Amino acid sequence: MRIRHLIAVLVAPWLLTAALANPFEMTLKNGLRVIVKEDRRAPTVAQMVWYRIGSMDEVDGASGVAHVLEHMMFKGTPSVGPGEFNKLVAAAGGRDNAFTSRDYTAYFQQVPKEKLAEMMRLEADRMRHLNVDPKEFAQEIKVVMEERRMRTDDNPQSKLFEQMNAVAFQAHPYRRPIIGWMNDLETMTATDAKAWYDTWYVPNNAYVIIVGDVDHKEVFALAEKYYGALEGRPLPVRKPQVEPAQDGTRRVNVKAPAELPVLIMGYKAPVLRDIEKDSDPYALQMLAAILDGHDAARFNKKLVREDKVALSVNIDYDDTARGPGMIYLSGTPSEGKTVADLESALRAEIARIQKEGVSEPELKRARAQLVAAEVYKLDSMFGQAMEIGQIESAGLPYQKLDRMLDKLQKVTAAEVQAVAKKYFTDDTLTIGILEPQPLDGKPRRPSVASRH
Amino acid sequence: MKNAMKKLLTATVALFALVTAQSALAGVKIEHWVSPTGARVYFVESRVLPMLDVQVDFAAGSMFDPPGKSGTAALTRSTLDLGAGTRDETAIAEQLADIGATLGGGADTDRASVAVRTLSAPEKRNTAIDILRNVLQAPRYDAAIVERERARTVASLKEALTRPDAIGGRAFWSALYPVHPYGRQATPESVAALTRDDLAAHHARYYTAANASITLVGDISRAEAEKIAESLAAGLPAGSAASLPVSPVVPAGSTVKLAHPASQAHVLIGLPAIERGNPDFFPLLVGNYTLGGGGFVSRLMKEVRDARGYAYSVYSYFAPLKQTGPFQIGLQTKRSQANDAIKVTRDVLAGFLKDGPSAEELAAAKANLTGSFPLRLDSNKKILDNVSVIGFYGLPLDYLDRYQANVQAVTVDAVKQAFSRRVRPENLITVTVAAD
Numbered sequence: 001m002r003i004r005h006l007i008a009v010l011v012a013p014w015l016l017t018a019a020l021a022n023p024f025e026m027t028l029k030n031g032l033r034v035i036v037k038e039d040r041r042a043p044t045v046a047q048m049v050w051y052r053i054g055s056m057d058e059v060d061g062a063s064g065v066a067h068v069l070e071h072m073m074f075k076g077t078p079s080v081g082p083g084e085f086n087k088l089v090a091a092a093g094g095r096d097n098a099f100t101s102r103d104y105t106a107y108f109q110q111v112p113k114e115k116l117a118e119m120m121r122l123e124a125d126r127m128r129h130l131n132v133d134p135k136e137f138a139q140e141i142k143v144v145m146e147e148r149r150m151r152t153d154d155n156p157q158s159k160l161f162e163q164m165n166a167v168a169f170q171a172h173p174y175r176r177p178i179i180g181w182m183n184d185l186e187t188m189t190a191t192d193a194k195a196w197y198d199t200w201y202v203p204n205n206a207y208v209i210i211v212g213d214v215d216h217k218e219v220f221a222l223a224e225k226y227y228g229a230l231e232g233r234p235l236p237v238r239k240p241q242v243e244p245a246q247d248g249t250r251r252v253n254v255k256a257p258a259e260l261p262v263l264i265m266g267y268k269a270p271v272l273r274d275i276e277k278d279s280d281p282y283a284l285q286m287l288a289a290i291l292d293g294h295d296a297a298r299f300n301k302k303l304v305r306e307d308k309v310a311l312s313v314n315i316d317y318d319d320t321a322r323g324p325g326m327i328y329l330s331g332t333p334s335e336g337k338t339v340a341d342l343e344s345a346l347r348a349e350i351a352r353i354q355k356e357g358v359s360e361p362e363l364k365r366a367r368a369q370l371v372a373a374e375v376y377k378l379d380s381m382f383g384q385a386m387e388i389g390q391i392e393s394a395g396l397p398y399q400k401l402d403r404m405l406d407k408l409q410k411v412t413a414a415e416v417q418a419v420a421k422k423y424f425t426d427d428t429l430t431i432g433i434l435e436p437q438p439l440d441g442k443p444r445r446p447s448v449a450s451r452h
Numbered sequence: 453m454k455n456a457m458k459k460l461l462t463a464t465v466a467l468f469a470l471v472t473a474q475s476a477l478a479g480v481k482i483e484h485w486v487s488p489t490g491a492r493v494y495f496v497e498s499r500v501l502p503m504l505d506v507q508v509d510f511a512a513g514s515m516f517d518p519p520g521k522s523g524t525a526a527l528t529r530s531t532l533d534l535g536a537g538t539r540d541e542t543a544i545a546e547q548l549a550d551i552g553a554t555l556g557g558g559a560d561t562d563r564a565s566v567a568v569r570t571l572s573a574p575e576k577r578n579t580a581i582d583i584l585r586n587v588l589q590a591p592r593y594d595a596a597i598v599e600r601e602r603a604r605t606v607a608s609l610k611e612a613l614t615r616p617d618a619i620g621g622r623a624f625w626s627a628l629y630p631v632h633p634y635g636r637q638a639t640p641e642s643v644a645a646l647t648r649d650d651l652a653a654h655h656a657r658y659y660t661a662a663n664a665s666i667t668l669v670g671d672i673s674r675a676e677a678e679k680i681a682e683s684l685a686a687g688l689p690a691g692s693a694a695s696l697p698v699s700p701v702v703p704a705g706s707t708v709k710l711a712h713p714a715s716q717a718h719v720l721i722g723l724p725a726i727e728r729g730n731p732d733f734f735p736l737l738v739g740n741y742t743l744g745g746g747g748f749v750s751r752l753m754k755e756v757r758d759a760r761g762y763a764y765s766v767y768s769y770f771a772p773l774k775q776t777g778p779f780q781i782g783l784q785t786k787r788s789q790a791n792d793a794i795k796v797t798r799d800v801l802a803g804f805l806k807d808g809p810s811a812e813e814l815a816a817a818k819a820n821l822t823g824s825f826p827l828r829l830d831s832n833k834k835i836l837d838n839v840s841v842i843g844f845y846g847l848p849l850d851y852l853d854r855y856q857a858n859v860q861a862v863t864v865d866a867v868k869q870a871f872s873r874r875v876r877p878e879n880l881i882t883v884t885v886a887a888d
Contacts, residue, residue, distance in 0.1 A: 041500045042829065042830030044826050044827050044830045074748070083748070083754070083758060086748035087749050090746060091816060091819050093823020093824040093825070094823075095747070095827065110827055112823060112826050115823075139760065140761065142761025142762075143761050143764055146716065146784065146786065149716045149784070149786065150765070150784050153715045153716075154616060154715055257614055257712075259607075259610040259614045260610070294545050295541070295544075296549070297545075301542060301545075305542075305600070308603075311604050334603065334604075335603065364550075365546065368549065368550055368552045369552050370552075371552055372551070372552020372570075372576075373552065378501055379503070380831055380833070381830065381831075439614055439713055441713070
């Protein structure tokens with residue numbers, strides 16, 4: 001979904017020179033890659049450090065450790081005390097945070113440009129010198145349990161999504177939630193977190209992305225100075241853990257205090273492994289845009305506005321990931337309609353594309369949105385750093401972002417129809433249903449029965 | 453739901469975003485004029501990217517809902533762009549998508565906003581502005597669409613009424629504002645009773661030139677900005693500025709305890725505190741950084757989260773509004789330890805009210821608030837957000853230029869005095885949902 005070329009040539013010729021050289025990249029002797037994108041529009045800079053380690057690298061009984069370690073990364077090193085990291089970033093006028101996904105763990109700071117060197121010093125320090133203090137751990141694991149309560153246990157949709165993935169995937173670690181099962185959190189120790197850190201937090205398992213008002217040569221020199229001395233180490237072999245083929249629809253129902261039911265239909269789908277040879281993920285992206293790319297796209301127009309079967313309908317498809325892909329259709333039925341009604345309506349929309357295909361104006365519209373999004377993207381330095389980080393986390397080179405966009409722009413109506421036929425099949429479908437329960441535990445006045 | 457799901461799919465954000473009660477910018481040249489028809493216009497020329505943002509704000513938020521008709525402002529805004537002039541809702545959405553433009557905005561207590569983002573190339577920009585003009589000036593409020601959107605709103609309200617955070621937030625505002633319209637909330641019943649005429653009447657009264665501020669940021673000239681602003685304002689009724697209700701009074705302190713089956717208790721503590729433009733704002737902003745505004749380095753964060761592991765998120769902020777807006781402390785914690793967490797929170801607040809920040813804390817607050825200033829304005833979107841606030845609330849045009857100096861001027865005494873005026877312990881209202 002990225003078109004630096006097109007933009008540069010068509011709408012912003014001044015970007016052309018920058019686009020050819022930018023971003024810049026070097027690799028330190030210890031294996032750490034440093035990617036710098038110069039963007040001089042404001043005197044600020046974003047540094048992100050990405051580790052190629054996420055919840056998919058965990059094992060049963062230790063779910064959530066990637067995320068817990070992320071919390072512990074703020075708890076100090078021999079030279080920076082517990083909580084000092086945040087304090088130093090704040091004193092620099094900066095903002096910082098971190099996030100853990102299935103595929104990676106990433107840390108970032110946004111600061112005025114003159115503070116970049118200090119941020120690099122801090123990140124380099126905690127890349128190899130973290131203290132995992134048992135007392136700090138004992139407090140922080142409670143914080144993570146509160147986080148789980150907030151994000152998942154008390155959030156019916158999240159709970160449904162968690163349960164659904166636990167059913168859709170049986171062998172692949174995507175079946176476990178990023179935040180971890182509560183019992184795994186309860187039994188986790190500081191030693192577990194430390195082992196995780198010692199195994200995976202090495203420069204050859206990381207890459208640094210810096211976007212902002214900087215000179216790449218100066219940044220490379222700083223990188224050498226701060227990160228250069230850290231020692232690399234061979235990583236353990238990661239086994240593939242391939243998900244076996246699914247041969248039949250799976251269903252999961254979740255009860256939780258709520259008013260409205262939710263339906264999620266998840267189909268196994270491909271993700272990009274080879275930017276040149278693969279074609280289906282591009283076609284699926286365009287399919288998603290045609291179904292749900294704007295307010296009058298097919299799903300909203302037909303199901304919400306015309307037929308009023310749904311209060312809302314969404315499609316979600318990520319075409320890059322380390323693990324297996326899914327395409328999710330989800331929605332909430334209108335009052336007086338059931339999840340079964342909604343499921344039929346969603347199936348009818350998919351069948352319509354399988355039978356009749358999509359129109360040229362629909363494709364053209366999706367392409368126009370892609371072109372504009374490429375310009376809007378440049379409004380955020382952080383967003384640009386995220387884009388590079390995410391594509392790299394899936395094992396794809398950021399230098400090919402332009403090529404991906406070209407491929408996306410060239411998707412034909414026939415290809416969209418073909419992927420609709422190929423991937424929306426009952427055998428690879430998992431259906432999740434949220435069954436709303438009354439808050440007081442007493443049965444509600446009889447409402448429309450849900451059948452499945 | 454889509455966004456929620458996407459987030460779950462890709463990342464668990466480990467630490468919550470900093471809550472900022474105020475924002476500002478410097479080094480940004482704001483041009484201001486009043487359009488011939490009476491709308492206030494704010495323009496920042498930015499040629500770096502080939503794009504344009506235009507936001508139109510009206511004093512048309514929920515505080516102007518007629519008595520008994522709560523939800524009017526929100527529904528008026530949400531159906532505004534679902535059919536206007538000769539364009540039906542499908543034409544609006546398709547034409548925007550065809551040029552890659554997006555239409556956004558919404559309604560809060562004070563403001564109703566309509567914002568468009570478009571590429572600045574004239575053939576794109578002209579279509580985007582034409583749609584925006586249409587939507588502002590000639591919304592249709594087709595009966596069938598109003599009926600549909602009303603049903604969707606009622607359903608989402610019913611859903612919200614099952615969520616502990618929404619339940620707590622509503623109870624908090626009701627308790628803080630027992631008389632003032634800030635305390636009135638849309639209910640499934642009040643929304644169900646709204647008609648298309650209610651919406652059309654709200655639009656006719658409040659979506660007027662005299663009640664509008666227009667903010668433009670992007671790749672156009674001053675002359676082009678003037679033309680666009682006037683084309684947006686000219687077709688609106690001249691109207692008059694909205695008249696405000698009697699200011700809120702600060703009620704006596706109280707505790708509201710609501711039952712809920714959730715595993716975590718939601719706790720809110722606060723009171724009505726300050727309006728936009730009040731000089732107490734800077735001492736409160738700087739002081740609150742130490743109390744609970746400064747993300748990971750605040751006292752609340754240290755005591756409630758780091759030292760005891762009671763909560764993932766704990767914060768405090770001032771939200772100045774057109775009229776006296778709230779001071780709010782919030783946290784979520786395992787339901788069985790709600791009382792312990794409340795006690796720690798109250799102790800931290802009491803200690804802060806008594807002594808204010810230490811000299812070291814004050815210096816740290818100033819270092820962050822002034823040092824982070826460039827980060828508040830490093831994108832068109834951030835500039836738009838800041839300038840539209842200045843325009844809508846009538847803050848001084850040099851507000852941003854003086855922001856850092858205003859922060860630097862704050863003393864420990866000024867913080868203590870401002871807090872003692874604005875946060876009286878006897879007036880604190882505590883709302884808990886799902887606490888044992």
